[in-house]
Amino acid sequence: MKTKRSMTHKDKTLLFMVLPAVILFALFNTIPLLRGAFYSLTNYRGYGTYDFVGLRNYIDLFTDIRVRNSYLFTFKYAVAGTILVNGLSLLLAMALNSKIKAKSFLRGAYFLPNILGGLIVGYIFSFIFTYILPAAGEALNIGWLQNSILADERFAWIGVLIVGVWQAVAMSTIIYISGLQTIPADIYEAGMIDGAGVWQTFKKLTLPMLMPFVSINLILSTKNMLMVFDQIMSLTKGGPAQSTESISYLIYRNGMDGGQFGFQSANAVLFFVIIVIFSVVQMKITGKKEEQL
Amino acid sequence: MKKGVTNWPVTILLILGCVTIFFPLYMTVIIAFKQPSEMTNSVAGALAFPSHWSLSNFAEAIRVTDFWHSLGNSVFITCATIVLTLLLHSMTGYAIGRSMARKKKYKLLYFYIVSGMFVPFAILMMPLVKQTAQMGLDNMIGVIILYLVFYMPINVMLYTGYLKNIPMAMEEAAEMDGATTWKTYWTIIFPMMKPMHATVAILTALGTWNDVMTPLVIMSGDQNTLPMAQLNFQSQFGTNYNLAFASYLLALIPILIFYLVCQKQILNGIASGAVKG
Numbered sequence: 001m002k003t004k005r006s007m008t009h010k011d012k013t014l015l016f017m018v019l020p021a022v023i024l025f026a027l028f029n030t031i032p033l034l035r036g037a038f039y040s041l042t043n044y045r046g047y048g049t050y051d052f053v054g055l056r057n058y059i060d061l062f063t064d065i066r067v068r069n070s071y072l073f074t075f076k077y078a079v080a081g082t083i084l085v086n087g088l089s090l091l092l093a094m095a096l097n098s099k100i101k102a103k104s105f106l107r108g109a110y111f112l113p114n115i116l117g118g119l120i121v122g123y124i125f126s127f128i129f130t131y132i133l134p135a136a137g138e139a140l141n142i143g144w145l146q147n148s149i150l151a152d153e154r155f156a157w158i159g160v161l162i163v164g165v166w167q168a169v170a171m172s173t174i175i176y177i178s179g180l181q182t183i184p185a186d187i188y189e190a191g192m193i194d195g196a197g198v199w200q201t202f203k204k205l206t207l208p209m210l211m212p213f214v215s216i217n218l219i220l221s222t223k224n225m226l227m228v229f230d231q232i233m234s235l236t237k238g239g240p241a242q243s244t245e246s247i248s249y250l251i252y253r254n255g256m257d258g259g260q261f262g263f264q265s266a267n268a269v270l271f272f273v274i275i276v277i278f279s280v281v282q283m284k285i286t287g288k289k290e291e292q293l
Numbered sequence: 294m295k296k297g298v299t300n301w302p303v304t305i306l307l308i309l310g311c312v313t314i315f316f317p318l319y320m321t322v323i324i325a326f327k328q329p330s331e332m333t334n335s336v337a338g339a340l341a342f343p344s345h346w347s348l349s350n351f352a353e354a355i356r357v358t359d360f361w362h363s364l365g366n367s368v369f370i371t372c373a374t375i376v377l378t379l380l381l382h383s384m385t386g387y388a389i390g391r392s393m394a395r396k397k398k399y400k401l402l403y404f405y406i407v408s409g410m411f412v413p414f415a416i417l418m419m420p421l422v423k424q425t426a427q428m429g430l431d432n433m434i435g436v437i438i439l440y441l442v443f444y445m446p447i448n449v450m451l452y453t454g455y456l457k458n459i460p461m462a463m464e465e466a467a468e469m470d471g472a473t474t475w476k477t478y479w480t481i482i483f484p485m486m487k488p489m490h491a492t493v494a495i496l497t498a499l500g501t502w503n504d505v506m507t508p509l510v511i512m513s514g515d516q517n518t519l520p521m522a523q524l525n526f527q528s529q530f531g532t533n534y535n536l537a538f539a540s541y542l543l544a545l546i547p548i549l550i551f552y553l554v555c556q557k558q559i560l561n562g563i564a565s566g567a568v569k570g
Contacts, residue, residue, distance in 0.1 A: 013474040017388035018402060021381055021445060028442040029409050032420035039420065046419070092310075100304040108556045109311050112318075115552050115559075117503035119520045120541045123527075124317045127339075127534065132320070135336045166313070171563070178564035216567060227413055230505050233524065248506075251415045256510065261419055268416035276411050 033272075040266035045259040057266035067267060069242060070250040073157060077246065078225035081161055085168045085221045086214070092169065093176030094206070107177070114170035118163075122234025125163045126150065129235075153243045156236055160244050163231050168224060172217045179213030180206070219282050226275060247271050325350055325539040332534065350539035357529055358540050363522040364547065367502060370433055370518060374440045374501045375494050382445060382493065383486055386452025387478055391461075393453070403453065409446040414506060422510050431513045439511065440501050448493050451566060455489040456482075492566040495559050502548060519544045 040057055044050035061067050096107050113121070130148040137145025149155040183206065191201050207214075229248045232238060238245035238253065245253075247267070255264030320340060324332070327343040327350075354360065385406075392399035425435040459482065467477040505520045517525060523544055530537035552559065 010468075010474045014388040014392055017384045017475075017478070018399075021385035021406070021449070022402065024438065024442050025406055025409065025445055028421065028424075028439055029412060029417065032417045032424060033412060035420035035424070036416045095303050095307055098303050099298060099300045100307060101299055101301075102304070102308075104557075106304075106307050106311070107560060108552075109314055110307075111556075111560060112314055112552070115499055115503075115548050116545060117505070117520045117548075119503075119505045120523055120544055121317070123523065123537070123541055124321055127324075127538075128317065128320070132336060132339060135334065135339070139336055174560060174563050175567040178567045181564075182568065213567065227415070233505065248413070248415045252418065252506075252510070255419050256422070265416075265419060268413070268419070272411070272413055272416045275413055279411055 036265045037269055039262050040269045042262045044262040044265075046256070046261035050262065053262070057263045058270070060263065061266055061270060066242060066245070066250065070245045070247050073244060074226060074228070074247045077157060077161055077164070077228060078222055081164050081168065081225040082218065082221045084161070084165045085172050085225075086217055088165070089169045089172035089176055089217070090210075090214075092173045093180055094202075096173065097177055097180045107174075110173055111170045113167045114174075116167070118167060118230030119234045121167060122163055122231045125159070125166075126235050129159050150236055151240060153241050156240055156244045160228070160231050160235055163235060164225065164228060168221055172221060175213055175217055175220075176210070179210045183209045215282070215285075219279060222278060222282065223275065226278070321538050321542050321545070324535055325542045327535050329533055329535050350535045351543060353536055354540035354543055357536070358522040358526045358543075359517065360522070360540075360543055363517040363519045366433060366516055367519040367547075370436055370440075370508075371498055371501045373437050374444075375498055377437065377441055378444060378448060378497050379490050379494060381441060382448040383452050383483060383490065384478065385445070386449045387456060387482060389449065390453035390456035391464075403449070407446045407450050409442075410450075414443070418506075418510055425511050426513070431511055433508075433512065433516065435511050436508050439507055440497070440504075443507075444497050444500065448497070451489060451493055452486065455486060459485055488562075488565060491558060492562040495555075495562040496566060499548075519547075 041052055041054060042050045043053045043056075092110060096103070096110065100106065129150045134146050134148055137143070149159045187205055187209070188201065191205050196204065227248050228246045229252070232244055232246050232249045236244040238249050248271075251264045251268050251271070254260040255268070258264075323340060323342065326346045326348075328347065331343060332338050389399050389403050389406075393403055421439065422431075425431050425439075428435075430438065463481055463485070464474075464477050467481055468474070472480075503520060505518075505524065508518045508521050509524070512521075523540060526540070527537075530540065
């Protein structure tokens with residue numbers, strides 16, 4: 001009897017400990033999520049009255065050119081960004097983990113872009129793209145450099161990509177370095193005795209051991225790249241000619257100010273479903289390897 | 294890969310590569326100290342040293358962007374978020390982590406909260422703007438509450454993960470002596486989770502300090518955070534890039550100082566979060 005009562009007392013305490021978090025989470029995550037799904041079935045403009053329109057918004061999503069372009073831009077950006085970020089940061093991590101001088105300075109320096117805010121970094125790079133590079137192009141007589149890439153419909157996305165990658169590489173590099181440090185040194189010694197070359201060592205030893213960290217990084221960078229917002233806000237505002245409008249930016253722009261509350265809610269629900277599918281697929285693919293950790 | 298032998302080619306490549314990191318910062322500093330008359334239309338005009346280092350752009354930027362006020366708001370939001378995060382998320386992580394194995398309800402609760410990681414801000418944004426306005430939370434308090442919710446999934450995951458390293462024997466011994474679960478948690482377990490507190494505090498701090506989107510859509514009225522001030526005063530900078538860059542530099546200085554002082558802790562904190570997360 002006595003032990004039973006002390007158990008219930010403990011259970012009460014534990015319940016009391018999770019309760020505030022659960023209430024907050026339900027109130028500011030689950031309820032708005034449900035409200036968003038609800039509005040997606042209406043023609044709400046963000047103010048005034050509204051009617052139910054069923055799945056009208058969802059059908060319209062697939063024929064709306066601006067929505068389609070924002071998905072094309074976001075996917076193009078996320079795929080290119082994820083590949084670049086992971087390739088570069090893996091290289092950097094291996095370099096920073098080898099026998100080098102000034103190791104802590106160099107590691108600190110390469111992490112720097114991550115602590116700076118995306119918005120301000122965007123403004124700084126915007127100046128580089130609009131003034132420094134064209135001026136350099138003129139001085140060196142390089143034709144294609146003389147116009148700002150941010151003003152060119154075809155290349156503006158590359159400008160956004162450069163800034164996004166510049167910042168994201170820092171975080172992935174740190175995660176890869178911590179991954180490399182979990183690999184015991186004697187494995188490499190064994191590999192050397194067997195006469196494995198640099199590429200062989202990387203492919204047969206380093207990469208398999210690093211798989212859990214590759215999966216963390218792939219999921220993190222894909223998710224962050226899909227949600228790109230700050231850089232767009234400061235570099236292009238979605239232009240020129242809406243060529244760099246990301247999904248998040250379009251939802252913000254037209255949902256908040258453009259009177260498309262209902263329609264952009266449907267867009268947001270679709271975006272949410274896509275992120276869930278992406279994450280589940282990525283975890284399924286890399287899940288088995290992660291269990292080894 | 295012999296021990297003790299420095300790999301010079303890699304060292305030199307890495308040092309050269311640093312140019313890509315430091316060039317934008319160098320440019321920011323140089324332009325911030327210059328006068329508009331020195332900004333000729335060539336590369337040298339923007340990148341050469343100023344003829345004299347003047348602080349006038351900074352004084353002007355502080356006045357135009359109401360710098361001290363925005364700085365105060367940013368510091369308040371970030372500090373309050375970190376303190377509340379450490380208290381609330383560690384407590385939640387503890388209760389869930391210790392009950393999950395025995396009780397199915399807590400296991401479900403864990404997945405309920407962690408699944409929040411997949412919810413993009415874009416879908417919550419519009420309903421949250423309505424909701425916070427109705428609740429009178431369209432201000433800094435509202436932003437802090439939202440950060441507590443947004444960082445909950447990752448932080449609860451980190452804390453429950455870390456808890457696996459702390460043996461149950463600690464609590465059992467304390468409870469044997471008659472201490473309540475509540476007291477045991479705060480006096481024994483909470484201090485033991487110090488390394489994870491560091492990781493959580495750093496990740497949360499970097500995220501909240503630099504965030505633009507949440508305060509932008511939630512806060513009404515004329516309150517600014519540091520990044521928001523850059524956005525809102527962009528039009529007032531006009532083509533005076535020297536003023537704009539002085540303002541950017543001012544906004545970057547607090548986090549740069551923080552990074553210089555705590556660089557080791559920040560890098561270690563993130564690394565251990567990655568290994569344990």
